[in-house]
Amino acid sequence: MGTRERRERSNESDRSLLSLFYAAAKEHLEIGGDKGIALAAVGGYGRGELSPGSDLDILILHQEQFPQERLSNFVNALLYPLWDTHKVDHSVRTRDETSEASNSDLKVALGLLDIRLVAGDPSLVAAVQRDIVDSWHKNSRARLPELKASMALRHERAGELAYLLEPDIKEARGGLRDINALRAIALSGAVAVPLERISWAESTLNNLRETLHTTTARNKDRLLFQEQGKVASALGYADADAMMSEVAHAARLVDYLLEYTWHLLEHKGRDGLGRFLRRPRTISVAKNISVSSKEVVIDPLVSIGDDPVIGLRVAATAAQLGLPISLETCALIKQSLISGEGVLPAPWPREARESLISLIGAGESMVRIFEVLDQEEIIFGWIPEWRPLRSLAQRNALHRHTVDRHMVETAVYAATLTRKVHRPDLLLFAALFHDIGKGNVEDHSDRGERLIAPLAARVGFSSADVITLQLLVKYHLLLSATATRRDLDDPATIASIIDVIPDLNTLELLHALSVADGEATGSAGWSDWKATLVSDLVWRVRQAMSGSLLAEPPALSDEQLLLAQNGVLRVELLKHPSGYSIEIVSPDKPGLLSLVAGVLNSLRLDVKSARTKTHGPSAVMYWIVTPEAHAPEITEVDLRNEIVKAFEDLKPVEEKLLARAKAYASIPSIPVAPPEIIFLNDAATDATVIEVRSHDRPGLLFRIGSAITQSKVDIRSAIVTTLGAEAIDTLYVTELNGGALSGQRAQEVTSRLRLALK
C-alpha cells in the first residue's frame, strides 16, 4: 500500500480510458480524437491517487462541433464498459460551461483545480486548467470564505478525525478533504502554505484509506471500530491503538496547519478592521513580546539566552490574549531549545512557573496554544514527560479524546473552577498532568504519583506542594469511585477518605479535579447524577474534617514591631532577577493598601504578592512586584517620594491608572469567570474576613482597596497572592472604630466590590 500503488492504479485507469476514448471517437465521432474533444481526470483521480474504492471523476470536454446524438453515443460508448468495473462520476461540458459550473459550485471548482489530461486534445484541457486557476486566483477573496464555511459545516457533521472512535478518514476535521482544501488555498496564491509539512500526514491517511478499502472490500471511508485491528495489522502497526495514535497525530497536524493558514489569510498585514497595512502595527504586551498582525511575536533583536523564560511568557501571553503565536516566533523558540539557549534551569524560576500556570489557566484559548507547542515540538523542550503521551489513543466508548488532549481539556474545565479553590495553581497543574501515568501496564494513578513528583519539583513547586500534587494525581479517581460504590451513610466510608486526604485544601482541590476530569471525559463518564454523589461525599467529608482554608494574617518580626511603634514612613527595596521585594512601614490610615497598590501600579509594577498588617500607629507591608515591559527602574528614594506625594494628593495616581486602564482596553482579551467574593464573619476575632478570587489584571488591588475604603471600612491585615493569572486576596476588615461588620454592612461592601471589579 502506498503512493506508488495508487499512482499505478491511476495509470491503469488512464490506459483503459485512453483506448476506450479513441475507439469511441473513431466509431461515433469519426475523428482520431485529437482535435476539439478531450477526456480529463479531476479530483483525486486528477492527482493520480486512486484507492481501490475511489470514484473515477472524469470530464469530457468538447467544442460543440458534434451533433448532440453523436456526442451522446460517443459518451455512452466510452462509459458503458466502465460501469461494471468502476464507480464513474462524469460530466460533459464545453470550456465555457466548465467555467460556469466552477464559478457556481465550489465542489466542482475544487475538483477542477486538479484537472489532468487523459486523452484527446491537450490544448482544450490546458485552456480549461488556465481558466480555473486564473479564476480561483482572481476570486480568492470570495471563494476562500466560501470554502471555509463549507468546511465548517462538514466538520460539524463529521467531527474530529483525531478523537473519534470511528472516524471518517476523508470527511472528518483533519482528514483528506482538509488536505485538499489546504492545497486549494495554496493554489489561490493568497498565502504561502508549507504543504511539505503535511506530506507525511497525507500519505499516512491515504495508505489507511487504501487499506480500509482493500480489507473491507467496500468503498466506505469510515474506520469502524471492528475494522481497526485488521487494518492496523495489514499496515504493519503493533496494534490498533498504535495505528489510531498515528491517525490522531496526522489529523492534528493537518488541522493545525489549516487553522494557522486561515488565521494568516484573515489577519496578515491587516488592521483590526481588515484593511491592509503597509507596515503592520505592533503593540508591546509583555517584556520583549509584542502583538503584530494579531499574532504574538518576540521583539526583534531579543537574545533568548538573556531571557530564557521568554518562550513560556510568549505562550502564556498568547493564551491570555486569545491570539496565536507567529510561526517565526515558534521557530525561534524551538531553535533556542535545541541550541540550549532557551533551556530553563532546574528548578524553574518563579516567572517560568507562573507563566506555565497562566497558560494552563487560560481556558479555551489554551487549547490552540498548547496544540501549537505540541506541533512545533516546543513543549517537549520544557516538559519531556509529555512526549510519550502525545496522541496516545484511548479506544473506548468512555473517552472522547487521546490522553494528551484529554488532559488539556481537563485543564480547560479546571480553569472554570479556579474561583472554587484556594490554590488554583495546584488545581491547574494537576489537571494538566493527572493522567501522566497512562501508556503503561502499571496502574496509571500509582505511576502518575511517581512521575509527577520530579516534574513538579523541576517546575519549581515547594516540597509541600509536590506532596499535594502527588496526592491529587494518585487519588484523582477516588472521589467518584467512592461516591458511586460505597455507602455514604457509613462513617467508615468518610474515614477512608480522611485517611488519605489530609486537609480541607487538598479535599477542595481533589473535588475540583474530579469534576474537571469528569467533564472532560464526557457524558459517558460523567453526569449530574455522578456529580451529585461526589458533592454529597465531599460535603460529608468536609463536615468530618477540622481546620480552616483561610490564609492567616501575617506575623511580624521583632524588628518590624519596633519600626511600627515609631509610626514613621520607611521604604526598603531589594532587586531580584524577576522584580523587586519591598518592605514598607507606614503611618496607618484608611485606604493605605489601595494607595500603595496604586502607586506601585502607576510605576508599572505588577503586584505578585503582598502581606500587610496593622500594628500600633503603623502598617507593615511586604510586597513582591514584577515590572511590566519597558517599565523604568525604580529606587527606594523614587518609591518613597511617590508614596509621600500620594499621601498628599492621590488624584494624579488615579488619573495615571485610569489612562493605563484605557490603554489596556485596546489589547485583546479572553473571557474569564466573574470574581468570587466571600464574606466570613466567624473566621476571625473582631474582624470580618473578605476573600476575593479574581482573574488578575492591572490595578486589581487598587480597585479592591478603594472599594473597601469608600465603604468606610478599615483593612486590618491583608494577604494577597497571585498564582498564574489568578489572584486571591484575603482581607481582614473592621469598622473604622473597630469590630467586625454587621451582616448588612458586609452586604453593602460586597455590592461595592462587585461593582468595582465589573
Next chain:
Amino acid sequence: MKLITAILKPFKLDDVKTALQAHGVTGMTVSEASGFGRQKGHTEVYRGAEYTVDLVPKVRLEVLADDADADSVVDVIVKAASTGSIGDGKVWITPVDQVVRVRTGERGPDAI
C-alpha cells in the same frame, strides 16, 4: 413473564449484580436515576449558602424473568440491596405481554 424493576442505592449495585448472577440471572439493564421516597431530600449548608438536595442519586435495575422465577429474583435483589437504613429503595413487578430476542427472533420465555 414479568419485568422486575428495582431502585437501589448506587453502592449496592455490585452486590446485587453478583447475587443475581449467582442466582442464574444472565441479563439486566442498569441506568442512573434520581428521586426520593419517604426519605425526602435534605438540606445542606456550606459557608452560609444553603442548598437543597431534593433528588437523591439512585440506580435503576431492570430484569426480565419468567413468571415462576419472579418472586425469587425479587428476594435476591431485596436481600442484597438491604442496609436496613432509610433510602434503601424499592422493587416492583410488572406483567410483560411479549419478549422478542432481536438477533434470533425467539419469542416468549425463550427470549429471556
